[in-house]
Amino acid sequence: MRWRLIVPVVVVFALIVMLGYGLTRNPSELPSAFIDKPAPSFDVPTLDSDQERITDAAFQGNITLVNVWASWCVACRAEHELITEISRRTGVPVIGLNYKDTREGALRWLGRYGNPFAVVAFDPAGEVGIDWGVAAVPETFVVDRDGTIRYKVVGAITREEMNDTLIPKLRQLKQAS
Amino acid sequence: MIPEIGHFALFLALGLALVQSVLPLYGIARNRADCLAVAAPAAIGQFVMLAVAFVALSFAFYANDFSVTYVAQNSNTELPWFYRLAAVWGAHEGSLLLWMTLLASWSLAVAAASRSLPREVASCVLAVMGAVSVGFLVFTLFTSNPFAREFPAPAEGRDLNPLLQDPGLVIHPPMLYMGYVGFCVAFAFAITALITGRVDSAWTRWTRPWTTAAWVFLTVGVTLGSWWAYNELGWGGWWFWDPVENASFMPWLVGTALIHSLAVTEKRGIFKSWTVLLAITAFALSLLGTFLVRSGVLISVHAFATDPTRGVYILAFFAVVVGGSLLLYAIRAPRFDAGTEPVAALSREGLLLLNNIFLVVAAAGVLLGTLYPILADAMGMGRISVGPPYFNKVFIPLTVPLVVLVGVAAVMAWKRTRAEVLRSRLWAPLLVAIALGVLLPWLALGTNGVVAAAGCVLGGWAIATAFEDVLRRMRGRRVKLPRAVVGMALAHAGVGVFVIGVSLVTAFGAEHDVRLAPGEQASLAGYDFTFKGTRHVEGPNFVSEIGDFIVREDGEQIAELFPEKRRYNASGQTMTESGIDAGIFRDLYVSLGEPLSGEAWSVRIYHRPFVRWIWAGGFLSALGGLIALSDKRYRRRERAAKTVTADTRARVATAEA
Amino acid sequence: MRHALSLLLLLVWSALPTAFAQTADLNDAQLERYHELNAELRCVICQNRSIAESDAPLAKDLRGIVARQLAEGRSDDEIKAYLVERYGEWVLYDPPFSWSTWVLWLGPFVLLFVGLVFVIAVMRGRYRAPEPRPPLDRERLARVLKSHEAGPDDTDKDRS
Numbered sequence: 001m002r003w004r005l006i007v008p009v010v011v012v013f014a015l016i017v018m019l020g021y022g023l024t025r026n027p028s029e030l031p032s033a034f035i036d037k038p039a040p041s042f043d044v045p046t047l048d049s050d051q052e053r054i055t056d057a058a059f060q061g062n063i064t065l066v067n068v069w070a071s072w073c074v075a076c077r078a079e080h081e082l083i084t085e086i087s088r089r090t091g092v093p094v095i096g097l098n099y100k101d102t103r104e105g106a107l108r109w110l111g112r113y114g115n116p117f118a119v120v121a122f123d124p125a126g127e128v129g130i131d132w133g134v135a136a137v138p139e140t141f142v143v144d145r146d147g148t149i150r151y152k153v154v155g156a157i158t159r160e161e162m163n164d165t166l167i168p169k170l171r172q173l174k175q176a177s
Numbered sequence: 178m179i180p181e182i183g184h185f186a187l188f189l190a191l192g193l194a195l196v197q198s199v200l201p202l203y204g205i206a207r208n209r210a211d212c213l214a215v216a217a218p219a220a221i222g223q224f225v226m227l228a229v230a231f232v233a234l235s236f237a238f239y240a241n242d243f244s245v246t247y248v249a250q251n252s253n254t255e256l257p258w259f260y261r262l263a264a265v266w267g268a269h270e271g272s273l274l275l276w277m278t279l280l281a282s283w284s285l286a287v288a289a290a291s292r293s294l295p296r297e298v299a300s301c302v303l304a305v306m307g308a309v310s311v312g313f314l315v316f317t318l319f320t321s322n323p324f325a326r327e328f329p330a331p332a333e334g335r336d337l338n339p340l341l342q343d344p345g346l347v348i349h350p351p352m353l354y355m356g357y358v359g360f361c362v363a364f365a366f367a368i369t370a371l372i373t374g375r376v377d378s379a380w381t382r383w384t385r386p387w388t389t390a391a392w393v394f395l396t397v398g399v400t401l402g403s404w405w406a407y408n409e410l411g412w413g414g415w416w417f418w419d420p421v422e423n424a425s426f427m428p429w430l431v432g433t434a435l436i437h438s439l440a441v442t443e444k445r446g447i448f449k450s451w452t453v454l455l456a457i458t459a460f461a462l463s464l465l466g467t468f469l470v471r472s473g474v475l476i477s478v479h480a481f482a483t484d485p486t487r488g489v490y491i492l493a494f495f496a497v498v499v500g501g502s503l504l505l506y507a508i509r510a511p512r513f514d515a516g517t518e519p520v521a522a523l524s525r526e527g528l529l530l531l532n533n534i535f536l537v538v539a540a541a542g543v544l545l546g547t548l549y550p551i552l553a554d555a556m557g558m559g560r561i562s563v564g565p566p567y568f569n570k571v572f573i574p575l576t577v578p579l580v581v582l583v584g585v586a587a588v589m590a591w592k593r594t595r596a597e598v599l600r601s602r603l604w605a606p607l608l609v610a611i612a613l614g615v616l617l618p619w620l621a622l623g624t625n626g627v628v629a630a631a632g633c634v635l636g637g638w639a640i641a642t643a644f645e646d647v648l649r650r651m652r653g654r655r656v657k658l659p660r661a662v663v664g665m666a667l668a669h670a671g672v673g674v675f676v677i678g679v680s681l682v683t684a685f686g687a688e689h690d691v692r693l694a695p696g697e698q699a700s701l702a703g704y705d706f707t708f709k710g711t712r713h714v715e716g717p718n719f720v721s722e723i724g725d726f727i728v729r730e731d732g733e734q735i736a737e738l739f740p741e742k743r744r745y746n747a748s749g750q751t752m753t754e755s756g757i758d759a760g761i762f763r764d765l766y767v768s769l770g771e772p773l774s775g776e777a778w779s780v781r782i783y784h785r786p787f788v789r790w791i792w793a794g795g796f797l798s799a800l801g802g803l804i805a806l807s808d809k810r811y812r813r814r815e816r817a818a819k820t821v822t823a824d825t826r827a828r829v830a831t832a833e834a
Numbered sequence: 835m836r837h838a839l840s841l842l843l844l845l846v847w848s849a850l851p852t853a854f855a856q857t858a859d860l861n862d863a864q865l866e867r868y869h870e871l872n873a874e875l876r877c878v879i880c881q882n883r884s885i886a887e888s889d890a891p892l893a894k895d896l897r898g899i900v901a902r903q904l905a906e907g908r909s910d911d912e913i914k915a916y917l918v919e920r921y922g923e924w925v926l927y928d929p930p931f932s933w934s935t936w937v938l939w940l941g942p943f944v945l946l947f948v949g950l951v952f953v954i955a956v957m958r959g960r961y962r963a964p965e966p967r968p969p970l971d972r973e974r975l976a977r978v979l980k981s982h983e984a985g986p987d988d989t990d991k992d993r994s
Contacts, residue, residue, distance in 0.1 A: 005507040008454065012461070012503055015548075016496045022474035022551040023488045030560055030878065033922035040920075100891075126895055133920040135878040135892055412887040419882050476882045522957050530956065534949035542942035549938045558934035562876045564884070564927025571942050688869065690857070770889060 032141075032152040033133055039066075039147050040131040047098050047106055047120035054121045058095060059147040063173050065094045066141040067117070068129060070101040071109035073137045075156035082157050083140075084116035090170045096120035099129045099137050142166070144173060180245050183233025184324035190226035190281070191314040193219050197284070197307030201300035205372065213296050216303035217288040223310065224281040231278045234323055235265050244330035247271060247323045253336035253747045255718030263347040264337040269471060269487075270323035272350060276467075277313050279351070280306065280358045287362060287387075294383060298369055305365035312494045320487050336718065336747030345405030353398030353425055357463040359391025360428060363435065364460035367453045368502060371509040376453060381443035384456070386806055388439060392432045393802040399425050400795030411753035411768035413688060413783035415791055418568040420475040423547045424466030430540035431459040434533045441526045444591055448530070449513035454506060455533075461499040462540070468495055474551060523596060525589040532582050539575045546571065580635050580676055583669050584642035602649070606641035613637035617677070621762045622685055622786050632680020639673030664805025668798040675794025681787035688784070690770070694777035702784035704765060705729045706738075710776060711769075719743040719752075724769050724778065726756060740780075742769045764788050859905040871900050871910060874928045878921050 034040070039056055046052040058064070067083055069076040087094045096117035098106045101124060110120075123129055132141070135154070142151040151169050153161065197219035204212025234247075238261045243249040251267045266275040284306045291299030317323070366384040370376045402425060407415045416422065435455040442452045469475055472488025520527050546563045553561050588594075588602045614634030618625040643666040650658055691699045695710035709725040721743045728736040738756030745752065758765040763786040770779030860868055872886035877893045885893040885900075896917065903913045917925050929935045 002511055005450075005510055008458075009500065009503045009507055012496075012499050015465075016492060016500070018548065018552055018555055019468065019472075019474060019492055020489075021555045023472060023485050023492065025474075025551075025554060027474060027476045027550070030922065030924055033918070033920060130895060130899065130920060133922075135921070410887070412883075414887075417883075520956050527957060530953055534946070534953055538942055538946045538949055541945055545938060545941050549935075552937075553934055556934075560922060560924045561929050561934065562924050562927050563929060563938065564874070564876060566874050566928030567938070570928075571939075575942065575946065 030135075030154070032149065034141075034149040035152065037149060039141070039143050039149050040128075042121065042128045042131060044121050044123055044128055047096070047103065047110075047122045054095075054119055056147060058119070059143045059145075061145055063092050063145055063170060064143045065092050065170070066097060066132075066143055067094055068097045068099050068132070068134050068137050068139045068141075070099045070137050071105040072101065076138045077113065079138055079140075079156040079158075080113050080116070082159060082162050084114065086157075086162055086166060086170070087116050090167055090174070092170050092174075093118040097128060097132070097134075098122050098124075099134065100124060100126040140166075142169060142173070179233050179240075180237050180242065180324040180326065183230040183237075184322065186226045186229040186233065187314065187318055187322075187324070190223050190230065190277075191311065191318060193223040193226060194307045194310040194314055197223060198304045198311055201304035201307075205297060205301055205304075210296070213300040216300040216307070217291050220281070220284040220288040220303050220307065223307070224278075224285040227274075227278045227281040230324075231265070231274055234271060234274060235262055237324075238262060238265055241334065242330075243332070243334050244326050244328060245323075246325045246327045249327065249331050249334045251334070251337050253334040253718060255746060256334075256337055256342075257717050259347065260337060260342050264341075266350050266354075267337045267341050267346065269484075270317070270321045272354075273313065273317050273321055274323050275351065276354050276358060277310060277317065279354050280310055280313070280361060283358055283362050284310070287365075297373065298380075298383070301369040301372055302362070302365040305368045306361055309361055309365075309498065312498065316487075316490050316494065320484075320490055333747070336745060339719070339743070339745045339748065339750050339752040340409060342745075342752075343405060343409050345401060345409060349398060349401040349405050352394055352401055356391050356393075356395025356398045356432075357425075357428060357466065359387065359394055360432060360456075360460040360463050362387040362391065363432075363456040364502070367456035368505070370453055370513075371502075371505045374509060374512060376442065376449040376513050378443050378446065381439050381452070382810070385436075385439050385443065388432065388435055388456070389802050389806050392429075392436055393799045393806070395425070395429050395432060396795055396799040396802065399429055400792050400799070403795070404792050407788070408755060408757070409752075411755050411781070413686070413755075413766050413768075413781070413785060415682070415788060418546075418565045420477045420547050421466075421470055423543050424462075424469045427540045427543050427547075428459050428462040428466065430536050430543070431455060431462055434536035434540075435459050437529045437532050437536075441529050445526050447520065447526065450506075450510040451533070453510060453513065455537075457499070457502045457506060458537075461495075461502075462544075464491075464495050464498065468492055469547070475547070521593045523589070523594045523599070525586060525591045525594075528582055528586040528589055532579060532586065535575055535579045535582070539572060539579075542571045542575060543568065577635065580639055580672060583672055584638045587642045587646040587666070587669060602645060603642070606638060606645045609641040610634045610637035613641075618681060618685070622681070624685065626684050629681055629684035632684070633677050636673040636676035636678075636680065639676065640670045641673075643667070643669040643673070659810070660808040661805045661810065664801045664803070664808070666801070667804060668801030671794045671796070671798030671801060673794070674790050674797055678787045678790025678792075678794060682785055682791070685786045686784060686788075689782045691780055691782065692773055692777055693780045694775060697777075699780070699782060701782050703730060704735075704784065706765075706767065706780075706782055708778070708780065711778065716743065718747065719745045721754075722769070722772070724756070724767070724780070726767050728758060728765055736765060738765065738767045740767045740769045742772075759789060761789060762786060857901050860901060864904045867910060868897075868901055868904055871904075871913060872897055874926065875900070875914075875917060876925050876927050878925060884927060 039059060041056045043053060043055045046054050065083075065086065083094055086092065094117050096119070098120050103122065103124075106120070106122075110117075121128065126134075138156055140153040140157060141149050144150050150173060151166075153166065157166065197216055200212045200219075201216040204210070204215075234245075236242075237245045237248050238252050239258065241248070241252065241254050241261075243252075247268070247270045251264045251271070252261050256264065264271070266272040284303060287299065287302055287306065291303070294302075363384055366380065366387065370380055402422065403415045406417065406422075407413070410417075435452065438448055438452045438455055441448050468488065468491045470477070471484075472491060473485060474488065520530065546567050549563050550561055553559065584606065585599070585603070588599065590598075611634055614630040614632075614637055615625070617633050617637075618629045647658065647663065647666045650662060685702075687702050689699060689701045693699060693708040695708055698705055698707045700706070705728070707727045707729070709727060711722045711724045714721045714723050721741045724738075724740045724742075726738040726740070727734055728738060736758035738758055740756035741754035743752045743754060744750070753768050755766055755768040757767075763784060766783035766785055768781045770781060772778055857865065857868060869886065873884050875885045875896065877883050877885045877888040877890055877896075879892055880888045880890045885896045899916075900913055903916065908916075914926060923929065929938065931939050
C-alpha cells in the first residue's frame with residue numbers, strides 16, 4: 001500500500017466530518033453584524049408626532065429591547081403579546097421601530113392590539129432599518145446599558161425562544177451591573 | 178389500493194436488490210457459478226418492481242389521489258395532466274423513486290448486455306449496483322416513503338412548486354438523473370476491477386461505452402438545466418453557480434476526465450489506477466450532489482424541502498460507499514500500475530494527462546467554492562458567501578488552457594508526435610481561429626472587443642482543429658471514418674461553439690431595468706421596446722398578467738413579446754414567464770417585474786447575443802458522444818469479449834499449472 | 835386570505851419610491867458599475883440570489899442605496915464596506931482575500947501546481963529512466979497472484 005493512495009480516503013473523511021458539522025447548522029440563519037458592537041445611531045421623529053424626536057441616546061443607562069415592526073406584517077402580530085409579556089416580566093422597556101409604515105396604519109394597529117412600547121421611532125422609508133441591518137420585519141435587538149447590541153432575534157419571537165433565551169439573557173444583563 | 182401495491186413493490190425491489198448484491202459477491206468469494214447466475218435475473222426483477230412502483234405513483238398523481246401525502250403536497254386538480262405526471266419527480270420522495278427506477282434501468286441494461294461479458298465481471302458489476310440500490314431503497318422506505326397515506330384525504334392538493342411548472346421540468350430531471358446514475362455503472366466496473374484485480378484493455382472496452390452513455394445524458398441534463406433556468410428564472414442568466422447547479426457540474430467535469438483517461442488506458446495500458454479512481458470519484462460526486470440538494474446544508478434557489486435526518490442517512494451512506502471504495506482502492510490499486518511506459522510531453526497521452534489535471538482541479542475548485550461556506554463556519558470564521566464572481570475568477574484560468582489543449586490533442590498521435598508535424602498541421606486552424614475572432618463578432622453584432630475576440634479565437638480554435646483532423650483523415654484514406662473519430666470531433670467542436678457563446682454573451686450582453694407605462698418605450702442595444710400594456714388572462718391553475726411589447730429595429734417591427742406575471746391559485750406564489758425572441762445571433766428577452774403605480778410596470782429588458790450557442794455547444798458535444806457510442810468497436814464487443822474470456826481461461830490454466 | 839394579503843403587500847410596496855428614480859442620475863459608466871455591484875451583492879432574505887435578481891423589497895432598497903451612493907461618487911469598495919458593516923460579510927458574493935478566505939482563493943491554484951509538478955514528474959521520470967523492475971517484485975507479484983485465484987497477471991498483455 002502506497003501512502004499516495006491513502007490521500008483520497010483522508011480527503012473524503014475530512015469532507016464527511018465537515019458535512020456532518022454542516023448538518024447541525026442552519027445555513028440561512030445569519031448572526032447580526034452588530035453583536036457586541038455599538039447600536040447604530042439614529043435621529044428620527046416618534047410615531048406620535050413629527051415634533052418629538054428620538055435618538056440612540058435613549059439607550060444610555062438602560063437595558064432596552066428594540067423591536068422592529070410594521071402594521072402590514074403578519075408575524076409581528078403573532079409576537080405582539082410576547083413583547084408585552086417580556087416587558088412586564090423583566091421590566092425592560094421596549095422601544096419600537098416602526099418600519100416602512102404609515103402613521104395612520106401604525107397608530108390604528110397599536111390602538112387595536114395594544115401598545116407595549118415605551119416609545120416608537122417612525123421610519124417610513126426604512127432608512128434606520130437599513131442602518132440596523134434589518135432584513136425583514138420583525139426583528140428584535142437586545143441593547144445593553146452602554147448602547148451595545150448584545151443579541152438579536154430574526155423573525156417572530158416564539159414562546160419557547162422567549163422563555164429559553166430572551167428572558168434569561170435580559171435577566172443576566174440586568175444582574176451584570 | 179394502488180399506492181399499497183406500489184409500496185409493496187418497493188419492498189420486493191429491496192429484497193431483490195439484496196439478492197442481487199449479496200449472492201454474486203458470495204459466489205465470487207466461494208467460486209460458485211450458481212450464485213453468480215442469480216445477478217441478472219434479480220436485476221431484471223428489481224427493475225420490474227421499481228417500474229410497478231413508479232407507475233403506481235404516476236397513477237396516484239394522474240388520478241389526483243390526495244390520500245397519498247406526497248401527491249397532496251405536490252399536485253392539484255387544476256394542474257394539467259402532463260405536469261401531474263412530471264410532478265412525480267417534482268419533490269424529494271418521488272425524485273428518489275425516479276433515481277432508483279433509472280438505476281434499475283441501467284442495471285437492466287447491464288444485465289441485457291451481460292452475455293457479452295465474462296459472467297464473473299457481469300455479476301460483480303450487477304452486485305455493486307444492487308448494493309447501491311439497497312442503500313437508496315432503504316432510505317426511501319424508511320425516511321422518504323412516497324406512498325405514505327393520510328386519512329382523511331384532503332379535498333385539494335397543495336400544488337406543484339410553480340417554478341417547476343415548465344416543459345423543462347418534464348425532461349430535465351430524468352436526463353440529469355440518467356447521467357448521475359449512469360456513473361454508477363462506471364463505478365461498479367471500477368469496484369469490479371478492484372475486486373477481481375484486473376484492469377486490462379478488455380475492461381476499458383467494456384467500461385467506455387457505459388461511461389460515454391452516462392456522460393451524454395449528464396451533458397444533455399446540465400444543458401437543459403441551464404436552458405430551463407434562463408427561461409424560467411427571468412434573470413436573463415444561463416448559469417448561476419448555485420449549489421444545485423454545481424452539484425451537477427462536478428460529476429460532469431470528472432466524468433469528462435474519466436472518458437479521456439479511459440481512452441489512454443485502453444490505447445496505452447497506462448494510468449490504470451488513476452482511471453479507476455476517477456470512476457469512483459465521478460459517482461462519489463453524484464452522491465455528494467444528492468446529499469447537498471437534499472440535506473439543507475447549503476442555501477440554493479432550487480433545493481428540495483430539506484430535512485436533517487435525511488441528511489444524516491445520505492451522509493452515512495456516502496461514507497460507507499465512497500469511504501469503503503476508496504479503502505478498497507488504497508489496498509488493491511498498487512497492483513495496477515506495474516508498467517513503466519514512457520509518457521512523452523508531445524503525445525496524445527501526455528496531453529490527456531494534462532487535460533485530466535485541469536478538469537480535476539476545476540472540479541476541485543467548484544467543490545471548494547461550493548462547500549467553503551460550511552468550512553468557514555466550521556472553522557469559526559463566520560458566515561461568508563461564495564458566488565459567481567469567485568467561480569468565474571477561478572474557473573476561467575483553469576478552462577482556457579483546457580480549450581487550447583482540446584485543439585492540440587486532436588492532431589496529436591499516441592506515443593510520440595514530432596513538433597514539426599504539430600506545426601504543419603496547426604497553423605491553418607490557428608489562422609481560421611484568428612479570422613473568426615476578428616470577423617465573427619463584427620459581422621454578427623457590428624462590434625468587437627478584446628474579451629469577445631479572444632473568446633472567439635479560442636472557440637474557433639477548438640472547432641477548426643476538430644475539422645482539420647476530420648478533413649485530413651478523409652483526404653488521406655478512402656475508407657469511411659470511424660464514428661468514434663467523428664464523435665470526438667463533434668464533441669470538441671461543441672466545446673468551441675459553447676466558448677464562443679459564453680464569450681459573446683459575456684462581452685456584449687446588456688440589460689436595462691426600467692419603469693414603463695403603457696405607450697412608453699425603452700431602448701437597448703439598438704432595439705426599441707414599446708410597452709403596449711398588460712391584459713388579464715386566466716390559465717388552468719393560475720391567473721396571469723400578460724404584457725405586450727413591440728420590438729423595433731430601425732423603426733421596423735421585428736418581434737412582439739408577451740412576458741407574463743403569473744399567480745398560481747393554490748399556492749399564491751407568483752412566477753415570471755419571460756418573453757423571448759430567440760435568434761441565432763441574439764435573444765431579446767423581456768421579463769415583468771412588479772406592477773407600479775397606475776398601469777406602469779417595472780420591466781427588465783435583456784439583450785443576449787449568441788446565448789443559444791451555449792446550449793447548441795452542449796447538445797453538439799452530447800451528439801458527438803452519441804455518435805462515438807455507435808462506433809463499430811462497441812458493437813463488436815460480443816466477439817471481443819469472447820476472445821478475451823478464452824484468453825483469460827487459457828492464462829488461468831497456465832497459472833494454475 | 836393569503837391572496838388579499840399579498841395584494842396588500844403589493845400595494846404597500848408599489849406606493850414606495852423605487853430604485854428607478856435613482857438610476858436616472860447615473861451616467862453610463864456608473865450604470866455599468868451599478869449592474870456589476872448588484873450582481874456581486876447577495877440578497878439577505880431570499881434564497882441564493884443577488885440583489886440584481888431578487889424582487890424582494892429589501893433587495894430593491896439596497897439597489898436604491900447602491901445607486902444613490904454611486905451618484906454621490908462613492909467607490910465600489912466604500913459601497914461594499916457600507917453594506918458589510920450592516921449585513922456582514924455574507925452579502926459579498928465575491929469574498930475579499932483575507933485570513934479566512936486564503937484557502938478558498940489559493941486552493942485551486944496550489945492544487946493545479948501540484949498537479950503540474952506531478953505531470954512533469956511523470957513525463958521526466960518515466961521518460962528518462964525506465965527502470966527495469968527488480969526481480970524481487972515479480973516474485974512478490976507471483977505470490978500475491980497465487981493467493982488471489984481471480985487475478986491473473988494482465989500487465990504483459992496490456993503492453994503489447
